[in-house]
Amino acid sequence: MQDPRTSIIEKRLQNIKRVIAVSGGKGGIGKSVTSSLLALALSKEGYKVGLLDLDLSSPSDHVILGIKDVMPVEENGVVPPEVNDVQFMSVVFYAQDKPTPLRGEEISDAIKEILCITRWNNLDFLIIDMPPGIGDELFDTIELFKKTEFLLLSTSSKVVFETVRKLMILLQEMRIPVLGIAENMKRKEESFVREVCDKYKLSFLGEIRFDENFENAVGNVEKILHTKVFKDIQKIAKTLSKQIV
């Protein structure tokens, strides 16, 4: 018994230069905002960018970027729509606004199916918004994308960092490239995240300031571009685009 999807997935991803998965293990640390804005920032830098929302149970990138009334176009698979110069794919196009409760093997099947049908353009970067957890989606991403680089997101909370640390150890154990750690929701000057990066010999990719007005910009890209959050992520995007892997 052969799964024909694995043969075609490799072909579907062959024209993507770099795949960056934004992860942190913990929920609510800003992975979706960071992924969405990173894709926007790289696109503003002139790169061809795709954004894949891999959070199957609570996809939210479309809410952040205000993406509505568009659908992938069926053409020997499906071609994801381009919105704000970012090619965007999410399960939300098919599950609509309904909850999609999936268990282990079903999650893997859904991810394989998405990758199997999606025809990306030639991309410089594909940004993957990873769901919380260090289970199915993480292993599927590593297995199916082959060349994934991880951008880890933490806050200055010790509770959050405990999970980030575990994810980091796991990725290092599996010899998966980790680009570094970015500190999100930065509120105070002192922080241990930078020191931790030194300890684990990881790059500190930058700080993303907490912006209490960000919520007002959600769903409106024009407003997002003027937020502190976007400006900080833009700096991270510049750093990432200069990194040679």
Added chain:
Amino acid sequence: MAEAVIQTAIDVAKREGFKKVTLIKISLGELQGIEREIFDSAISELLKMQGNVFVNTKVEVNIVRTRFRCRACEHEWTFKDISETLDEGVRESIHFIPEVAHSFMRCPKCGSPDFEVLEGRGISVTSITGEK
């Protein structure tokens, strides 16, 4: 999907060192709603493009009816039992990603969203036979 099947056959032929692929057996799950006529025609067109290894390759397709089981109450049902309650847009969504059945279906007996597809989910290549 047809492209995926042929790519699998190409990969297997290379791996096994087949000079000719004589038979490809495919299992098609009902849930994915693949239109047989379009699928057959796509397979046959793609085979023509592959050269000598795939000349006169036979393709056998077995349709597998979809069965579900509720994990909460163990009730079993078929896709046929409920397919008429799903509109065309939903069926198309399930065609692209069968797992979104979990967004639109519930156990007909207890209403639970926690159910599994026992068989007939999607497409698989059950065997590829060739000559070395």
